[in-house]
Amino acid sequence: DTGVSQDPRHKITKRGQNVTFRCDPISEHNRLYWYRQTLGQGPEFLTYFQNEAQLEKSRLLSDRFSAERPKGSFSTLEIQRTEQGDSAMYLCASSRGAASGEIEKLFFGSGTQLSVL
Amino acid sequence: AQSVTQPDIHITVSEGASLELRCNYSYGATPYLFWYVQSPGQGLQLLLKYFSGDTLVQGIKGFEAEFKRSQSSFNLRKPSVHWSDAAEYFCAVGARGATNKLIFGTGTLLAVQP
Numbered sequence: 001d002t003g004v005s006q007d008p009r010h011k012i013t014k015r016g017q018n019v020t021f022r023c024d025p026i027s028e029h030n031r032l033y034w035y036r037q038t039l040g041q042g043p044e045f046l047t048y049f050q051n052e053a054q055l056e057k058s059r060l061l062s063d064r065f066s067a068e069r070p071k072g073s074f075s076t077l078e079i080q081r082t083e084q085g086d087s088a089m090y091l092c093a094s095s096r097g098a099a100s101g102e103i104e105k106l107f108f109g110s111g112t113q114l115s116v117l
Numbered sequence: 118a119q120s121v122t123q124p125d126i127h128i129t130v131s132e133g134a135s136l137e138l139r140c141n142y143s144y145g146a147t148p149y150l151f152w153y154v155q156s157p158g159q160g161l162q163l164l165l166k167y168f169s170g171d172t173l174v175q176g177i178k179g180f181e182a183e184f185k186r187s188q189s190s191f192n193l194r195k196p197s198v199h200w201s202d203a204a205e206y207f208c209a210v211g212a213r214g215a216t217n218k219l220i221f222g223t224g225t226l227l228a229v230q231p
Contacts, residue, residue, distance in 0.1 A: 004160065033217065042121070042207050042221025043161070056218065091160065095217060103149055103168050104217040108160035 002026070004109035006092050012115045013082055020078045021112045025094030032075050033106065034067055035091040036060065043091055049075060050097075082116045089113050119144045121210050123222035130198050131230045138193040138225050140208030149211035150191040151219065152182055156204040164206075167191060178202070203229045 005024040013019050025032050030051050035043035046065070048056045051072040061067075064082075069075040079086055089111040098104035120143040130136050142148060150167040165176025172184040182193045191208060205226045209219040 031217070040223065042209070042223050043219075044221070045218045048218065093161075103166050103211075105163060105166075106161075106217055106219070108153075108162070110158060110160045 004092055004094050004107050006090075006109040006112050008112055009110065010113045010115075012117065014117050015084060016081055018078065018080045019082055019114065020076050021090055021092075021114075023075045023077070023092030023094075023109060025073070025075070025092070026107055027073075029094035029096050029107070030072070031095045031097055031104070032069055033093040033095075034075070034077055035093065035108075037089040037091055037111070038087075046077075046090075079114075082114075084116045087114055087116045119148065119210050119212065119220045121208050121220055121222035123206075123208055123225050125225045126223070127226045127228070129228040129230060132200050133197050136193075136195045136198045136202070136227070138206050138208075138227070140191045140193065140222060141189050142191060142208070142210045143189065144210055144212075147186070150182075150184060151209040151211065152176065152180070152191075152193045153207045153209060153221075154178075154204045155207065155224075161207065164193070198227075198229055200229045200231065203227055 007022045032049040034046040037043040049069040064080045067077045091111045093106040093108045095104050122141045152164040153161040155161050164180050165174050167174050167184045205224045207224045208222045211219050
């Protein structure tokens with residue numbers, strides 16, 4: 001169990017550029033989540049995958065954001081035409097789900113810190 | 118709508134002193150409740166969770182939390198704080214029957230004085 005890996009750890013970009021982040025979940029975890037955390041706030045849910053299917057998206061996820069999990073393993077989050085308001089920590093989490101009556105446990109990565117200049 | 122309030126943005130305690138971090142939630146029914154800790158450069162780590170049953174929940178690193186339905190609270194406690202406990206602590210609520218789409222509070226930053 002090597003934990004959830006995110007790459008890169010930090011990304012600085014100019015406004016209007018596209019950026020892509022990668023998340024490698026814990027192997028055999030079939031669920032993968034993306035959250036966003038801005039300064040002074042708690043993480044906010046963005047989207048969720050069950051295997052390769054994207055099952056839920058937050059209204060926070062504008063049409064400039066797209067997430068994929070093509071083979072049900074790693075996931076990418078792309079932001080097109082970045083804006084200064086996109087500056088945040090982007091967190092990925094994975095889980096193996098939960099049996100009925102149990103609570104699902106999320107394992108979080110260390111995040112990708114995005115700065116849009 | 119679900120929400121979580123952590124009224125203390127920043128708390129400083131002396132090493133060895135007791136700690137209580139406050140969390141109040143708003144939810145129509147009994148929710149899932151969580152406490153996470155985030156150290157600099159680290160991901161969020163689950164300290165403990167409440168689902169049902171005993172309202173006093175034990176977690177890792179010597180932390181515990183008590184669910185009080187009448188007060189809509191889920192406060193985190195530790196009897197004796199260690200310098201390594203300095204971190205940011207997040208309370209979160211999850212809806213029963215839903216995916217693990219957690220609603221987090223704004224966090225409490227804990228500083229530990231020697």
